[in-house]
Amino acid sequence: MTPSEKLAQLGITLPTPTPPVASYVPGIRVGNLVLVSGQIPIKDGVVTLEGKVGATVTIEQAQAAAKQCALAGLAVAAATAGGVDRIKRIIRLGVFVNSADGFTAQPKVANGASDFMIEIFGEAGKHVRAAVGANELPLNAAVEVEMMVEVE
Numbered sequence: 001m002t003p004s005e006k007l008a009q010l011g012i013t014l015p016t017p018t019p020p021v022a023s024y025v026p027g028i029r030v031g032n033l034v035l036v037s038g039q040i041p042i043k044d045g046v047v048t049l050e051g052k053v054g055a056t057v058t059i060e061q062a063q064a065a066a067k068q069c070a071l072a073g074l075a076v077a078a079a080t081a082g083g084v085d086r087i088k089r090i091i092r093l094g095v096f097v098n099s100a101d102g103f104t105a106q107p108k109v110a111n112g113a114s115d116f117m118i119e120i121f122g123e124a125g126k127h128v129r130a131a132v133g134a135n136e137l138p139l140n141a142a143v144e145v146e147m148m149v150e151v152e
Contacts, residue, residue, distance in 0.1 A: 002085045003084045003085055003087060003120050003121060004083075004084050004085050006119070006120050006121075007084065007120060010119075012071070014071070014074060014075040014078055014084060015043075015071065015072060015075050016075070017072070017075050017076045017079050018039070018042050018045075018072060020037070021138065021139070024037050025037065026076045026079075026080075027076040027077060027079065027080035028080065029080050029081065029151070032088075032150055032151055032152070033091070033148060033149070033150060033151070034077045034080045034081050034087075034148070034149050034151050035146075035147075035148050036073045036076045036077050036080075036146060036147045036148070036149070037076070037146060038094070038096065038138075038144040038145065038146040039069045039070075039072040039073045039076065039144065039145050039146070040069060040137065040138060040139060040141035040143070040144050041065040041068045041069055041072075041141060041142070041143060042072070043068075047139045047140065047141050048065065048068065049061055049062070049064075049065040049068075049141065049142040049143070050139070050140040050141060050142060051098065051140065051142055052098055052099060052100040052103070052142070053097050053098060053099055053100065053103055053105075053109060053142055053143070054099060054100035054102070054103030054105070055100035055103075057098075057142045059105055059108050059109060061142070062097060062109040062112065062142050062143050063108070063109055063111060063112030064112060065112070065141075065142050065143045066095060066109055066110060066111075066112030066113040066143045066145055067112040067113060067115075067116045069095075069113060069143055069144060069145035070093070070112070070113035070116045070117060070145050070147070071116065072145075073145055073146070073147045074087075074117075074120070074147075077147065077149045077151075081149070081151040081152075082151075086151050086152045087121070087149050087150070087151055088124060088149075088150045088151060088152055089121070089124045089125075089127075089149065089150040090117045090121055090124065090125045090126070090127040090147065090149055091127055091128065091147075091148045091149055091150055092127055092128045092129065092130075092147065092148040093110065093113050093114060093117070093127055093128075093129045093130075093145060093146070093147050094129070094130045094132070094145065094146040094147070095109065095110035095113055095114075095129065095130065095131045095132070095143065095144075095145050096132050096134045096137060096143065096144040096145075096146075097109045097110070097131065097132065097133055097134060097142070097143055098134055098135075098136060098137040098140070098141060098142050098143065099133035099134060099135075103133060104133070106131040106132060106133050107131045109131065109143060110129060110131035112143075113145045114127070114129060
């Protein structure tokens with residue numbers, strides 16, 4: 001099953017990539033790689049989950065936000081590559097978690113993004129990853145996800 005067929009089967013539509021909020025590009029292609037800038041959970045121009053995971057945000061809420069960020073990243077990768085079906089493999093995810101003092105379950109939060117990639121791409125969705133706690137994230141977002149993918 002192609003990634004577009006899997007997304008359709010799940011009733012998921014790729015969102016329109018969010019325009020950058022600073023001096024960068026959302027995605028860039030270098031050879032057969034697409035690198036995607038960090039995506040925060042934004043819908044209709046509004047951050048959908050703000051705050052510190054482990055204080056005002058639960059792990060489950062942060063996992064859902066990480067999935068939303070991964071979907072946004074996938075949309076950027078697809079737009080940069082010329083379509084989601086041109087993505088051959090997810091290579092790397094970087095997941096940043098706006099963490100309360102003492103919070104150490106960043107890998108559990110990152111699973112929201114990782115599990116989504118595997119659901120869409122199967123074996124080709126398995127990737128290397130960094131799950132990092134951050135003191136603050138842009139616009140007080142609870143989570144941010146960056147990615148690197150291999151394309152045709």
